Amino acid sequence: MLATQIFIAFRMTINPFYLTQFHKMKLSQYFLAFLCPIILFTSCKKSDDEITADAKSSFTIEFEHQVNGVPLVLNNATYKNAKGEDFKISIFKYYVSNIKLTKADGTTYLLPESYFLIDESKNTSKIITLNNVPTGDYTKIEYTIGVDYARNFAGAQTGALDPVNGMFWTWNSGYIFVKLEGTSPQSTAANNALTFHIGGVVDPNNTIRNFSTEINAANPLRIRTDGKPNMHFIVNAAALFTGKTDISFSTLNFTMGGANSVIVADNYAKGLFRLDHIHN
């Protein structure tokens, strides 16, 4: 700041143009000019204080995709649903949003603009980094499986919410929260297809589900300026088809919103994610 002013002063002394302009200035500008550096210096000092007051750091979350305890392999591996029906998976992707952390004393921190699209076909999407989190010991994590109501109607978005990601319904505005596609011999659809596009935010077919899990107080999420922990979640894709209602692919093999999507969302609300461990 001071260096800049010195530099400009130096230029003034060698450049007559500045001097001519100087004479043209109005009296009110002198007054403003006098205030200018005072305001600048005050604001600099203030932000320094804020940084020392609450330190921030980051952590990562890794989502490991499985199907009933075995690794998810797209297209080739065959799995069984709770009804004993064979199926294969070709697409598995979902949104995690509005991540909220809670400390033992009950104080919470909602990560702003936390929208992530996790896609089995993109390895980099399965580890997400969360920055600017206040340091401390957190004993609970919550997030939305999907996208909050407002963002479904908020106009053109970028990043994880960009419609080019193939997770936005153009004919009935809103995001596909969880997308699973594949095949099953039991499916009555063309080519034995399984098409599970879960979304919709309007009652009675609201499929927004929130997941929360307590973190063992003996090994909380310890976020430190010199410690960036990693949370490891197991994600069970078969949870779409069991839990509250065991789904048979002979009767339910296609849903794009509506009552059948609610059945699937009610299934995965509890069973999709399991916190496996934390590396502090």
Next chain:
Amino acid sequence: MLFLSIVLMYACSKNEDEIIAPEKQITFSVPSNFTAPAYHFEDNKITNAGFALGKKLFYDARLSADKSVSCGSCHQQFAAFANLDHKVSHGVNNCQGKRNAPPLFNLAWQKAFFWDGGVKNIETSPLNAITDACEMGTDVETIINLLKNTSPYPQMFNKAFGSVEINSQRILKSITQFMAVLVSGNSKYDLVMRKENGASFNSLELAGYHLFKEKCSSCHAEPLFTDFSYRNNGLDLVSADEGRSHITGLATDFGTFRIPTLRNIEYTGPYMHDGRFYSLDEVLEHYNSGIKPSPNLDPLLKSGIPLNSSEKEQIKAFLKTLTDNEFIKNTLYSES
């Protein structure tokens, strides 16, 4: 210190001396007889460059799968941005859609789009036409790649958004700048309402206006001439198009459609969601004698809307006062 600061102030005030471009600033204006708009441009500030880009995209047929269809193909300015003489949209590969292209104006007042209200934000409304196999039949990624390699688009994105990056958000926001600026509020009706230029209805129009308020305005509410509700107006005993229930999944919404505006109706035929009526006479006769008692028929239409021939002439005369020739001929909105 004072001395140095003065110089800083000089630097700050320097921009004021720049010559303002002689180009007319594109603005969004709310006619004084209108209600408050729903879209506010807070996150999409209108600029001349953004509007120009949106307009160019709107009229560019190269965006469609076979490079034959632009937004403007089915939204023609001389038809108040509806589709003249087309019952339903005519898309790529000569595919016929299933619904009549609605006119595009006063969209900033609209909270839901399309005949079934499935789209809730004007910014995402173009996606439907872009991706529908019977409209433009493409996808946003393909369009982004085309634009990146097509002059002068990168320069236009740079001018509109400050860098040459082309993404779906920038495409949609610029098209929105064009669409939302399309305000039609200078019809004879508007001049009469605003008491401008000594405008007044003639006796036929005035009689029509009174009839309209008595028989039509419960759905086609002033000043936008729609209440934005979804209703069944008795076109069929069983609708071939599920309408609003496609979005809500509710049986009570089966065969209901968004109440269309009547502004510029002189030019927006054919009428109804499937474009079945080519003339206003057919439309009025439908309400007079053609209402079918479908299960979801709007209660207000249970007995139809009895209209004798002179009443029909009066209503038609009034409806023609809703034509806004200034809007239809405004070269600012024309393909250039």
